[in-house]
Structure formats: structure tokens, C-alpha cells
Amino acid sequence: MGEFLIVGRGPGQKDQVALRNDLRDRAAGEGFALMDLNIHTWLAVRGPHPPRTLRVADWILIGDVFDRWRPTIPTVPTGDPLAYERKLMSRLWGRYVGIQFHADHSLRAILRDPSGALECVAWEQDDLTIVCSSVQDWLIHRLRPGWRIEPDRVAAALRDPIPATGRLMLVGPTALEPSTLQPLPLDQQAEVLWSPIEHARRSLGPEPSVQEAAATVRSALDETVRGLAGLPGRSAAEVSGGLDSSIIAASLVHAGARPSLWLNAFGPTPESDERTYVDALARKLSIKPTSVPHATAPMTTAWLEGLSPDFRPGLNAMDLPHDLDWADRLGKAGVNSLFTGKGGDSVLFNRATSDVFIDVWRRSRREALTSADTFELAASNEVSLWTLIARARDHARTGTTCPRRSHPMLPPLPGPSPLHPWTRGWDAFGPAKAMHIASLADNVARHGPSALSRTVDLRNPLCAQPVIEACLALPTSVLTTGGRERGLARLTFADRLPPEIVDRRSKGDMTKIYGRMILEGLDVLRPWLLEGRLAALGVIDRAEAEAGLTREALVWHGRYSTIMVAAAFESWVRSWEKRLAA
Template sequence: MPAPQPRHGRHARFPWPHADRRHGRTIAVCRTLLGAMRKSCGERPARTHRRFQAHPGAMTAPAYVMTFDEAAGNPPPTVEQSPASLTFARSLGGLHIRATREHVIAVGDHGIIIGHLFTRTEPSRRVTELAGHEADAIARSAGAGLISRYWGGYIAVLRTAEGEIRIIRDPSGTIPAYWYRQRDRVVILPELIPRWNDRWRLNADALVIHLWAPHLLGRRTCLAGLNELLPGEALCLKGRDIAVNALWSPWKHVPDRNRIAAVEPALLHTAITDTLRSWGNCFPSVLLGISGGLDSTIVSAGLAGSATALHGLTMVAPGPGGDETTYARQVADAFPMSWVSSAYELEDVDSTAPVVPHVPRPFLAHYVQAIVHARSRIGAEQRIDAYFSGNGGDNVFCLMRSATPLVDRFMARSSLMEMRRTLSDIATLTQAGMSAILRSAVARWLSQGKRKDGSGDARFLNSARLARARAACGSHPWLETPAGKLPGAIAHVRMLARAHGNDGFHSRWTEPPSVAPLLAQPIVERCLAVPSWEWIAGGRDRAAVRDAFSGHIPEALLGRRSKGGPGGFVERIYRRNEATVLSLLRDGILREQGIIEDIGRTLARRQGNAIDPLVPQRLLALAAAECWARQWGAT
């Protein structure tokens, strides 16, 4: 049965089954009036952190647990104790697999794919079954053909002709993959299982790096012995040998400085809209976070061409820039969807609990808890099959405000006229003077090869401990720059590395999947080919994608430069929980492990000086890490 067409408009709410438009609007008006009455009377809803049940029939995320045991026998306890949703079982050359049955695609006798798969054609085609010759081709290539001829959000398992087992994570990183060695076994899973938590211990060196610059950890997590399989990588298992091979790297899609060509806006538009449409067609209904910013508006436009019933959610925070409903309403009016705004609620935030408990690196933003509660309330009354967002858009679309594009022009031997145009574009974008831009460009050019790990946020971190951790921890492999690449491309790949590592806020065992479609392989590869000066053309950030969607989204949204955010809500969280936050940081694991300074003494030294308005946000982030760390205990 086709999904019902969603309503949209200025006051639309999520449609109840069999409810007509007037009834839905009446419900919306009544709820609005009731909320206003409560606010005027000072009534506050009761604080609750209960778990909402997903709507009956809603999809759950692709999930799995795998254990590799060379002494192939009965599945080990780690597989038998897997979550109940994993009803598919198969053994392959010593690898025991449990997975969500509805997400499994057989690769002949060679293995399986778990998740969503599409062809690399335009238009893309959803693949739910592979023909014999297609499966054989994937197996012969040891997975390389899967990367080159398909895209999607998947984990693939293949047995090669040499008897090696390969677990492959797709380049978008949609489905997480973590692995660890347990005696003579290797366990691979997408998220931590609560009843196994007693086996983990904190990796303090990794945690201090995470608090300094999260994207630098690469394959390491903040739990000892637990490793991440990065997007595009394959975990190769044979006997007791373990290796990690990169089947995909962003650098393979970045042109050398002497092979740069302009990218046609129409081609970029086609790649993005085809990818978004293909993703949307996988789900009867999608809940999309909408801010009215460029990224979420592009996702809305792409999903509007799919068969999904699209629902929009806009979170509203207090303070300047916190209420983006004016822009979000324009999105809802432009594309077929139902739409609702929801205020960030302090009652939805627990400053003494991990922001997201089931991840091996801590989420550091408490406002995420309010988003989870808002989504869950909607999911309890309305079927939601996936959570979509515009996450990663700024990174993929190379949001850059520096002199780097001018350096790229010089190194690419552009004409004097082209360099002048780019200089003017940077001046318009940054409002900086020409001489200041030129000085910055010269400094950037002279610093080539000197930038290793970039910079991070060292506030309140123990400087000696941070220095030791930086020396001990390896870096992200994408930050190892090949020769012949321009500084703008290097910055772009760094942005892409920062975009990953967000596994979603909801448990894959029981909740719908979280999808960041702008990180999809076809979009990323197309955008990596765009030179930095095209991203700032005309003095506009993300100019190439703005040009690609000119005429396809409302002009007021296409040209929007402002950005909102939950900063006002974060400030309120801190004011309400300041005593708790400071208590957590004075006597917690972070202090015990020497990760942070003496917070009380540091704040006392700053009294009488101008206080950085971002200090409360930083202290909340450290408190979030403290609460997460207390799940695991000391190193």
C-alpha cells in the first residue's frame, strides 16, 4: 500500500491515520493554545526520562554482531547473547554472523551485505538481490568492485578465494563498525551492548585526544582494545592474522594540482538529488531535522522527489539565532511534508547521565538529549522509519572562510585575472582587506608541510597529559597527505574527517536508522573534485552547491548566510546545572586520571578577567565526558 501523502503548510502537524486535514489542524491549534496557557500560568511539565516506544510497524536500523573463530564450531556466547532483533544467522569460514534479517543481501555463496545498496548509475537503482554474475564479480575483486560499482549504507562480509574473511564498511560510514580481540576470537559490532559493559576499560590517552580534537583519533576509540573500522576500510581476517586495508580513500577522488577541471552545476545537482531520492525511497516515512539552512533545505528538496512521506522537525532554542522557524516554515511550504517545531526543554536534559550511553567515544553536547526526546515523542504517535539530517553538509560542501583558495590559485598556475577574481571573492566573503588576505595567503603558502594534526581545544586539559597522549596516539589516516595536492583540498579532506564519528543518537538495536545522506559516496566524490575557489565564487560560502540548486529551492533559502543554533539553550543548561557540573569535574575520573586541570583553581585564577562566553559550553562538554567515563571505570 502506498504511503499516504503528507500534509504541509504553515500550521501542519503530523497526520494521524484516517484524520482529515481540518481535524489535524484543530489538534494543532488546541495544543498551541494549551501550551500558551501553561506558559502563562507558570506550569512546567513533569521531568521525565522514560523511554518512548517506537510506533508499531516502524523500521529498525540495520544491525549485526559477528565473531571470528578460526576453530570453527558452534557460535560462541557473544553471538548467542546478541540482541533479539538479530534473527538472521550464518557462518562463513569461521565467522559467525547474526544480523537483522530484513537488511541482508546475499552475495551468492561468497558472503552477505547488511544494509542498503544502490547501483552507481544515474538514476541509481536499489539492490535487494544480486544476480550470480554480480556476486561473483564482487567476490573476485575482494570487495573493490563493491566500492566502485555500488554505493549505499552497508557492512559487507566476503570470503575471498584465498580463504580470507573481509568485513567492509562502505565509504559513507552509515553503519558503524567496531572490533576487538578477545582471546582467540575477534568480535565486530555496530554499537556497544549494555550487558557486555563490564568488559570495557577507559583509554585515558584516547579520551584526552578526543576532548582536544575528536577527528584526530582515527581508528582508536576511548575504550581500551576497541577499534573503529573507518569508512571505506576492510578488516581482513585469516587464522590469527588481522589486517586493515583501505579500499576507498577521499584522496583517490581529489585531483592533483595540474589536473583540476571545473565541475558543471547540473552534474552536481544530479548527483545530489539522485542520491537523496534513492535514500528516501527506502523508507515509507522519514523525520528530517530542518533548520531552513542550506544543507537541510537541499535534503528536503531531494527527498521531495522520492516516495517517502516526509516529516520535518525544527528545534527551537532561546536567544538570538535560536528560533529558525521562519526559515523552516518556508521549507515546509516549498516541499510536500508535514512539519512541526519543538522547543528545547530543560526537563529533557540530565546532566548526570551520558549524552549517548552506547557509543565508544563520548558525545559532548547535552542538547542532543532534548533532540532525542523530541524525536521519540513524535515516533511514539507517528510512524517514523528513519531519522534524516543535513549533518556533514558544511564539511562536504567545503564551508571555507580563509585565504586558502588564493593559495590554490597560485599553485595551480591560474591566470592573473583568475587570481584577482578569487582575491575579490575572499574579500567579499570574509569582509577582510586585500592586504590582510595577501599576508594570510603568503603565510599559508610558506607553512606548507608544517601542519600535522592541526589545532584543537585545550581549555582545562592537563597540558602535560595532552602532550604525552599526542605522542602516543596515532592520527587519522586521511590526514596523511599525498604529494601534489593543493592546500584547499587538504583542508577539505580534514573537514570530511571531522564529519564522521557521529553514529547517531539512537540505539540500532531498537530504533530506526539515522542517515546523513549528504555523506553518501556519490555526493562526496563529486564534491571532492570541486576546486576550493569554486566553493567561494562570488563571495558566497558553498557557492558550487548554491549554483547547483539555483532555481530548485526558494531564493530566500538559497541565499541565506546566517546560521542559528542551540547556544542559548546550552547556556540555560549550564546555569541550571552549574553546581552539578563543577562537582563532577572536581572529583571525577577525568581529574583522577590527570586528563583535566583542577577546575576550581583554574576558574579562581580567571576571576576578575573577562570570561570567555564559551567556557560554560566547554565545562558542559567535559562533564558529558565525565558521565560517559563513569560507565567504564578507570584505565
């Protein structure tokens, strides 16, 4: 969406009128629209969909806010000072950050909604409190905060498959976790208002019927699609030919929303060209998609340098040629928003593995052994029932381990990495549900900035709070009804989709395109990493990187994604070293 910047006086801070006004003038010069929130605080917004404001009691919510259709208000203990905020986060959903003031107009607290669609970073300096959603170089250069890069955090984050939330790799600013309230001053402990673990606990109760579960998921998605489709401006929708984007497209048509453009990108290989499925969807929905080649371009140092200009590495921005191509097409079409199916693999659960059997085994061995879905699960994973039972027994001894990104160029860390805040307490669940929770935390990355998001407002209904809560509450065995990945979603939306997509066993795959991009870009990637800052800081092993960054090693061993992630982290370190030294 857009970006925001808040500059004001925090508790105990002096009123720095001259500096505050100077920053306000500079923000106006950078193209921000400005408004006063009170006598000490101003708000600046800009972007393809500038965040709006809404007052709810004594909170000012910045962004898009919607009332829940059928909210489930949590029971809170008597005397809980945050009872109102916990209920607020259940009554509303959206893409927002909230701020609250004391009676003397100084900032009192900040909150961030559970979806994490808006980044929220705050710091205190020169008797000012600054809260923002993105890096403003002009602001950093003017204030010169005493921040520094923490190499140990960089090393840990590079191995963490969920780096989109949590602490920044900088010592100084504070990043709010989604669903938390941060009191001011910032040295106080943040309060958790919403927890995915608590919603997931409902999956441990009596299992709903498939029909009940389908009705819940359908209602939640219709709610988010209608809400986002009701925002102002002209919209477009991605139709990749896959299940997730097709569900979003069908739900838009069902809601009566008619995007101005239905856009499909096809690759040069059979597995990356899904126009057959797009045509089937077009006939079912009576739409006219525009199919264009997936844009490619040679990798350059300038491309890598601009990969991670924000508070976190640009993991959502690594397909730059495609982003620039679509940004240009959407701009020429007069479109300011794009609906996507991002997040579907996670929330609708694209992991119909033996872990699902283990989840059922933990609940009921009889059910695990007699369910028809068990045999479909075994067949699709090409294992026997005895293998599933053996894996369930092994898990009872070992428990669930947190996944970590691995590559020979990543040296071992001195100790275990801390669990992501959203995964603490996941031992109450089987491994499939634990991974479901972890992948939903990773969904925050789907909102990350990119060349495309700077041009249009990316709207991801499957990453919205109502859908997250509905799917968290369901056992993985229900989400994989029929023993299939996203089995419940296929059943739920079968009436809206063509059978070619509902019954599809294959999945579109752009791996060869990205692999070729890396192979053809080795002349740029090798010096970028071997002579870069990650190697100098010891975050990557230069010798192992040199051995791994050859055509032969890549052809035999792959690991393309880890290499590109490392390139994004290298870009982040270089950008911040240059920024902080300026």
C-alpha cells in the first residue's frame, strides 16, 4: 500500500518545535501529504494507496480498517488494562498501525495489526519520537541516529526462514511485532494482543465436519475480498493459472467486483506456462485475461545494490524485471491496485505430507489408521502405512524442530537460534500444525516492499486476519481433506472454479527461470558475495561460497533460493553501511 511517517513528542520529552517543523517541511518536499494529529505530532503519508486515518475511541488507526462480519470477542480477565485493545483487535481487521496519546498530547502507545501488512519501526532521538513504515534516507541523514549493524543478528536471520518479523538486524530502532502494543517510552516491554497459537488451539478440540469448515473458510475469504475490493481506485487481478490466484479471481467475480485488468505472466518452459488453466478460468468466470511473457533481464550490480533499501532484506523484491514490467503495464492501464493469491500455499496448507498423519495419530490412533484420507496421503507421498506409523513414533521421541536455511557457505552458529515469537508453544501441536503456524508468520513477508509495490497497492486477501484465524482453527487433516494439499480449499471453491484447476495435480513452477537467471548472472553474483560484506564479517564462508558459486555446483546441487537470499542480505548490509556512514 502506501507509507507513513509520524513525528511527535513522547512522554518526558521536551517540545522540539524547530526540529519538528524542519522535518515536516522536508517531508512535504519529499512528496508526503501532511496532517496534524495534535499540537505536538504530525503524520505524513504517500504512495499508490496512502494510508488513511480512523479514530476508534482514543486510538488513531492509520491504514485500512474494516469491521468484522461475525467477530468472536475474547474473554479477558477482570481488571486487564488492555481489555479494550484485545477486543478491538477482534472486532476489526485490516492493514493498519495505531497510535494513542496521553492527556498532554504526548505519544502513549503504538500497536500493529496481526497481518503485519504495514511495517512499523520506532525510535526516540533528540526529544522526538519517530514512527514509520519504511526507511526515509533524508530523515536518517538529517537526524544521524547512532545505530549500528549487528553481525550476529545478520547471521541468525540469514538462516531463519521467517525473517519478515522479529528484531531488526540494527541495534537502535524498535520494530513492532504484528499484533503487539508497544508502550512509550520504547524501553518498556511490548504487550501481545493476539496470538496465532491461541487460535490454533481450537484445532485441538472436536473436529468440525468438512461442510462446516468449508463454510467458515468461504465466509472468511469473502469478507476479506469484499473489504479490499471496496477500497477506492481502479484494480487489477493476477491470474497465474494456479489454485490460489484462481480462488481470488473467482471470489472477486462472486463479490461483484470487476477489475479493469486480469493479468497473467507465462514462462518459456512447459511448467511455467499455465495459459491452459487461465483459459479454463476465463471461460468459467467470463473474463478476458491478458497474458504476457514473464519478463527477464541480465543481472547487474545496480540491480543487486537496489535490492534491499528498507529495514529488512528485500526478499519480496528479487524478481526485479517482472516487477518493473508489471508496474509499467499497470501504470499504463491506469490501475492503482493489484489483487494476488499470495499466501495461499501457507494459509490453505500446501503440505500434504506424512506430518499430517502424525497430527492425526497424536489425536486418535484409531482415526489415523481407519481414515480414507490416510491411504490417499500415503499414496501421494509414495510411502506405506507402516512408514507413516514409524514416522509418527519417531516424532513422539524427537518433537518438532524449527526449520533452518542451510548451505555449505553458511557456517554453523555457536548456539541454537531463538524461536520466532509466533512459534513459542508450538509443542502442543503435531508437526504439520506447527509448520502451519510458522508459515503464517512467514506470510508477513508477502507484504514486503518491491518495485511493484511502490507503483501499485498489492492486496493479498489470503494474508488477511479473518482468513488466517479461520484456517488456524482447523486441523491440518481437515485442511488436507482427501489427502491432498489445499484439499479443503478445492472443495470449498469447487463451484466457483473450473474442474481443470480444482482437480489439477501439477503446480506451476518458475524454478528453471530463476535458476537460469542465477546461472547467467554468476559473473555478477560471484564478486558480489565473495568480495562482499557478508564474507568480510564472517557471516558466510568465502571458500565454500567460491566452491558453490560455479555452474557445475549449481547444476548438481541447486540451492538457488539460498544464494539469492544471501545476495539480498548482502545488499541490505551494504545499503545500511553506506547509509549510516553518510
